[in-house]
Amino acid sequence: MHLQRIGSYCFHRHPSAAYLGLLAFLTLLYFAVGKLGLTLAFVHANATAVWPPTGLALAACLLLGFRVWPAVLLGAFLVNVTTVISFMTALGIAIGNTLEALAGAYLVNRFANGSKALMRPMDVFTFAVLAGGVSTLISATFGTTALALNGFAQWADYDSIWLTWWLGDMGGALVVAPFLMLWGADHRRPWTFRQVCELICLLLVVVLFGLLVFGGWLPGETKTYPLEFLCVPPLIWVAFRFSPRETATAILLLSMIATWGTVRGLGPFGWVTQNESLLLLQAFMTVVNVMALALAAAFLDRKQAGAALQRAHSELEHRVKERTLELAKANEELLVEIDERGQIEQALRDSELRLQQTNELLVRNQTDLLTTLAKLKRSHDELKTAHLHLIQAAKLESVGRLAAGVAHEVKNPLAIILQGVDYLSKRVATNKNDDTARVLEYTADAVRRADGVIRGLLDFSTTRELILQTEDLNAIIEQALLLVQHEVNRTHVTAVKDLGALPRVRIDRNKIEQVFVNVMMNAIQAMTKGGTLTVRTFTRRMTEIGPEVGMRKRDQFRLGETVVVSEVEDTGSGIPEQILQKVFDPFFTTKPTGTGTGLGLTVTKKILELHGGLISVKNRREGGAKVTVILKAEGANVNGQKAHSPH
Amino acid sequence: MGKKRILLIDDEAVFTQLAKMNLEQTGRYEVQVENSGASGLATARAFQPHLIFLDIVMPDMDGHVLADQIRQDAGLKTAPIVYLTAMVSKGEQHPHRGALGNHPLLAKPVNTEEMVACIERFTK
Numbered sequence: 001m002h003l004q005r006i007g008s009y010c011f012h013r014h015p016s017a018a019y020l021g022l023l024a025f026l027t028l029l030y031f032a033v034g035k036l037g038l039t040l041a042f043v044h045a046n047a048t049a050v051w052p053p054t055g056l057a058l059a060a061c062l063l064l065g066f067r068v069w070p071a072v073l074l075g076a077f078l079v080n081v082t083t084v085i086s087f088m089t090a091l092g093i094a095i096g097n098t099l100e101a102l103a104g105a106y107l108v109n110r111f112a113n114g115s116k117a118l119m120r121p122m123d124v125f126t127f128a129v130l131a132g133g134v135s136t137l138i139s140a141t142f143g144t145t146a147l148a149l150n151g152f153a154q155w156a157d158y159d160s161i162w163l164t165w166w167l168g169d170m171g172g173a174l175v176v177a178p179f180l181m182l183w184g185a186d187h188r189r190p191w192t193f194r195q196v197c198e199l200i201c202l203l204l205v206v207v208l209f210g211l212l213v214f215g216g217w218l219p220g221e222t223k224t225y226p227l228e229f230l231c232v233p234p235l236i237w238v239a240f241r242f243s244p245r246e247t248a249t250a251i252l253l254l255s256m257i258a259t260w261g262t263v264r265g266l267g268p269f270g271w272v273t274q275n276e277s278l279l280l281l282q283a284f285m286t287v288v289n290v291m292a293l294a295l296a297a298a299f300l301d302r303k304q305a306g307a308a309l310q311r312a313h314s315e316l317e318h319r320v321k322e323r324t325l326e327l328a329k330a331n332e333e334l335l336v337e338i339d340e341r342g343q344i345e346q347a348l349r350d351s352e353l354r355l356q357q358t359n360e361l362l363v364r365n366q367t368d369l370l371t372t373l374a375k376l377k378r379s380h381d382e383l384k385t386a387h388l389h390l391i392q393a394a395k396l397e398s399v400g401r402l403a404a405g406v407a408h409e410v411k412n413p414l415a416i417i418l419q420g421v422d423y424l425s426k427r428v429a430t431n432k433n434d435d436t437a438r439v440l441e442y443t444a445d446a447v448r449r450a451d452g453v454i455r456g457l458l459d460f461s462t463t464r465e466l467i468l469q470t471e472d473l474n475a476i477i478e479q480a481l482l483l484v485q486h487e488v489n490r491t492h493v494t495a496v497k498d499l500g501a502l503p504r505v506r507i508d509r510n511k512i513e514q515v516f517v518n519v520m521m522n523a524i525q526a527m528t529k530g531g532t533l534t535v536r537t538f539t540r541r542m543t544e545i546g547p548e549v550g551m552r553k554r555d556q557f558r559l560g561e562t563v564v565v566s567e568v569e570d571t572g573s574g575i576p577e578q579i580l581q582k583v584f585d586p587f588f589t590t591k592p593t594g595t596g597t598g599l600g601l602t603v604t605k606k607i608l609e610l611h612g613g614l615i616s617v618k619n620r621r622e623g624g625a626k627v628t629v630i631l632k633a634e635g636a637n638v639n640g641q642k643a644h645s646p647h
Numbered sequence: 648m649g650k651k652r653i654l655l656i657d658d659e660a661v662f663t664q665l666a667k668m669n670l671e672q673t674g675r676y677e678v679q680v681e682n683s684g685a686s687g688l689a690t691a692r693a694f695q696p697h698l699i700f701l702d703i704v705m706p707d708m709d710g711h712v713l714a715d716q717i718r719q720d721a722g723l724k725t726a727p728i729v730y731l732t733a734m735v736s737k738g739e740q741h742p743h744r745g746a747l748g749n750h751p752l753l754a755k756p757v758n759t760e761e762m763v764a765c766i767e768r769f770t771k
Binding site: 409411414417419420422423426444451 | 757
């Protein structure tokens with residue numbers, strides 16, 4: 001259709017040289033083939049039993065389009081006008097031939113798949129009926145009528161001429177057109193060498209059988225035997241082994257041989273008149289032709305179906321293979337994935353383990369931190385206590401200094417008051433009932449109390465001066481006992497000495513004596529109803545630092561160092577636990593107001609601290625209290641004994 | 648034996664006045680008062696006391712210096728000197744060693760009884 005459209009377009013506007021050349025070529029070809037056909041005209045010079053130009057015109061119209069009609073018209077006209085008939089007759093015949101070709105092409109295009117009409121069996125039959133049977137009616141009718149009208153034929157011969165014409169055109173359409181159509185269509189397949197050999201053999205067989213059956217090669221009377229069927233197997237073989245194209249070729253070959261033989265009166269149809277024999281041959285060839293072409297188309301169809309099936313099969317196989325491969329690949333990927341997942345799981349377990357370990361570590365660290373924190377808190381508390389002590393010490397220091405300065409100024413007025421009281425006491429001594437004596441007594445007592453406080457403060461402030469000498473501690477203790485002897489006797493206390501052999505100690509004799517006097521006085525005063533005062537001395541190696549020993553004091557003694565220990569025990573009521581910690585605090589006293597200054601043990605403790613010694617108080621299980629004084633033995637390094645210079 | 652002569656050298660005039668009155672009230676002592684350290688030596692020479700109570704902290708002369716001068720004076724060599732001061736503490740007052748330098752010591756405030764005991768002790 002595409003080709004046709006281009007053709008008509010070119011024709012209407014400016015026909016190309018190629019088109020005109022094609023037309024000229026077709027015209028000449030038509031003319032040549034027509035002349036060849038006319039050599040077989042027996043009934044009438046213009047009506048032949050075999051008319052190949054019909055096939056040529058039909059094939060040209062199908063392959064090249066309707067645009068070739070001028071070549072058909074001109075060719076047919078020239079073929080006929082060059083015979084004995086008139087111009088008009090030839091024109092009528094030419095018009096008939098042209099219309100035949102156009103109608104045939106139209107019908108085949110419309111109903112039989114056009115130029116591919118020979119590729120399917122049903123199309124082959126339709127083609128045979130429409131192009132072979134129907135369209136040829138036009139030419140036969142036009143031609144015969146033209147001859148009869150112009151007096152070139154008898155009306156009486158009309159039917160035989162018409163039939164010859166019709167069958168001749170039918171032969172042309174069915175033998176020549178398929179050959180041209182199939183070779184003209186561009187769908188040739190390359191043959192293999194084996195196929196070429198086989199095709200040549202087959203065509204030789206076809207030629208051989210054609211010559212045997214129609215060429216008079218058979219001996220004697222068998223020349224005219226009806227053996228035309230022998231030609232069928234080779235054709236079917238070609239149709240079976242090859243395509244419609246080779247089949248059409250074989251048919252054309254056979255047809256040419258048969259026509260040649262039959263014209264010479266040979267073969268199965270050679271026994272009647274030439275025209276009749278040719279018509280018989282025509283009928284035979286038409287049947288064989290249609291059958292062979294239909295078979296070829298069927299075989300082709302089957303081959304194509306088989307090939308398609310094969311393709312489908314291979315494709316299926318391919319797809320199965322592909323799918324199998326895909327499945328294998330998927331399987332492999334799955335395995336890899338499973339493996340990866342396993343690895344990931346392992347990694348997860350590992351990291352979980354690590355997390356757990358980290359967690360444990362953290363918990364341990366936390367415990368350590370808490371321990372450290374507790375230690376820090378303890379240190380902090382100790383520091384706080386030490387700080388408080390320092391503040392207190394600083395306060396006391398300033399108090400002491402103040403006291404030292406003030407004492408002299410206060411004591412002189414006190415001395416005056418006391419002298420004044422003495423004087424007044426003597427003056428009023430005669431009057432016993434007078435309250436004045438008692439008032440004066442109270443006043444004198446108050447002066448003594450005030451003096452006691454001042455003296456305590458002075459003691460406290462002067463303790464920073466140490467005069468260190470190597471001394472016998474036991475002797476100092478004996479002296480202290482002598483000093484408190486009066487008090488011991490007064491309170492009916494029994495004093496017990498248990499003094500061990502001691503190394504010499506380097507101390508301030510007066511200060512340490514004051515310490516023991518203070519401690520012993522406290523012990524005696526705790527035993528208001530009598531009791532036993534025990535004084536004990538011994539040496540000891542420091543094996544442990546008691547909890548009462550603070551960090552600062554810890555520096556004063558080393559483990560394993562030999563120390564001198566003195567213990568002063570009483571059998572009194574002991575010290576209540578809640579005030580045990582306060583006994584060394586300044587101005588803390590359990591004695592009735594006016595009896596103690598509250599500075600005795602404070603001064604005592606300070607003296608020992610200056611010596612690098614220790615003092616502690618605790619209650620005895622048996623009742624009463626025990627004061628322990630620890631001093632370094634001589635030779636041990638005493639820290640800080642000269643820490644404060646005298647004023 | 649007549650009344651013992653007691654010299655009281657102290658810048659506190661009120662105290663010396665009262666102490667003199669109290670000691671003389673016992674009827675056993677003749678008391679001379681001197682309120683100036685600088686005049687102390689002269690007064691002592693003139694008075695020839697049996698015992699001298701001597702203050703240490705005085706505005707015009709230190710008690711120790713005066714004590715040394717008195718000790719070096721030929722006529723006063725035997726007279727005991729007892730420091731009577733507000734400077735000492737109780738611990739330094741014990742009789743067996745209540746001495747500053749070579750002299751015994753009494754800590755203010757003192758009552759008459761203590762002063763008498765002290766005089767009797769060092770003037771036998």
